[in-house]
Amino acid sequence: MDLALLRTFVTVHRAGSFTRAAALLGLSQPAVTSQIRTLERQLGRPLFLRKARGVTPTSVGDELAHRAAPHLDALVEIAEGGLEVEAPLRTLHLAGPPEFMAERVLPALAGMTGSDGPAVRLRTAFGSTDDVLEGLAAGHHDLAVATRRPRGTLLSSGTLCDEEHLLVAGARWAGRFAPGAVRRGGAEALAKVPVVDVHESLPFVRRYWTTVFDAPPPEHAALVAPDLRAVLSCVVSGAGLAVLPRYLCEEALLRGELVTLLEPPVPPLRTYFVAVRAGTHALPHIAVAHEWLLRAAVAWG
Numbered sequence: 456m457d458l459a460l461l462r463t464f465v466t467v468h469r470a471g472s473f474t475r476a477a478a479l480l481g482l483s484q485p486a487v488t489s490q491i492r493t494l495e496r497q498l499g500r501p502l503f504l505r506k507a508r509g510v511t512p513t514s515v516g517d518e519l520a521h522r523a524a525p526h527l528d529a530l531v532e533i534a535e536g537g538l539e540v541e542a543p544l545r546t547l548h549l550a551g552p553p554e555f556m557a558e559r560v561l562p563a564l565a566g567m568t569g570s571d572g573p574a575v576r577l578r579t580a581f582g583s584t585d586d587v588l589e590g591l592a593a594g595h596h597d598l599a600v601a602t603r604r605p606r607g608t609l610l611s612s613g614t615l616c617d618e619e620h621l622l623v624a625g626a627r628w629a630g631r632f633a634p635g636a637v638r639r640g641g642a643e644a645l646a647k648v649p650v651v652d653v654h655e656s657l658p659f660v661r662r663y664w665t666t667v668f669d670a671p672p673p674e675h676a677a678l679v680a681p682d683l684r685a686v687l688s689c690v691v692s693g694a695g696l697a698v699l700p701r702y703l704c705e706e707a708l709l710r711g712e713l714v715t716l717l718e719p720p721v722p723p724l725r726t727y728f729v730a731v732r733a734g735t736h737a738l739p740h741i742a743v744a745h746e747w748l749l750r751a752a753v754a755w756g
Contacts (some may be wrong), residue, residue, distance in 0.1 A: 460494045464502065466479055473491070473510065545574065545740040546740075548578045548596045550580040550599045552581065552587075554682065555618075557684075567743065597741050601727070612729060613729055613749075615726075616756060619722045620662070621698065621700075621704060621708075622697075622717050625690055625693045626714055627693045642664055646673075650697070659697070660676075667717070683699060
């Protein structure tokens, strides 16, 4: 059986689409369709059911993928790793949310580019979780950090870390509250404080209000800035209150520029996941980056 046909088959199985598989393989869609039909003729069984949007594997297709994929992944690892004593310089393309990448991920991986680290170049893209996972699936990135676990079999993922969200305000606003006022009054106690968030939908404030206060969030933000670092600067400058990750505002809290308005027994958490395309995790430059991130995440906790 032609290994090229099996590689195309496994890619289609993971992608769930001839079109997406063609993009990952660098082939035209007709070429992918032709290879799958050739493999189906050789086996005498259909491997996929064609649907309006993508394809679904048959039971035979699932069985073949289960048996063939690990061996193909091992061959790719050998081909990518080579046999040289000194590995060639590789480029790792990674993507994720801008604030977390800037404050956590890139500092953790910076050593990979130094003389004492692995021979890896780093290239970074910023974007929302939907954008980075779509780019990862399309082959634009090698590794992505996301705030939700990807669905389907094309991408594999694992938990990286949790971040704690804090309700904070600048010292000027926080000084208007008596000790314990927010704990006793809940969301009503904050009704007259301007709100700062990253989007008109108030994603951070909305989640905090729902999970901690069990109340609807404010209707509007006084200030919207599409970067948490900008939100932090605005709140420090007295723009109002915000919900921010602890890692991002820890130093401002220590300096007294920010004050936490409430310490709930169970603070809201957001989970980060690290994702790769199925079958690529064992590639040396991706495996090393994954290991470095997991090691760094222990310290973040």
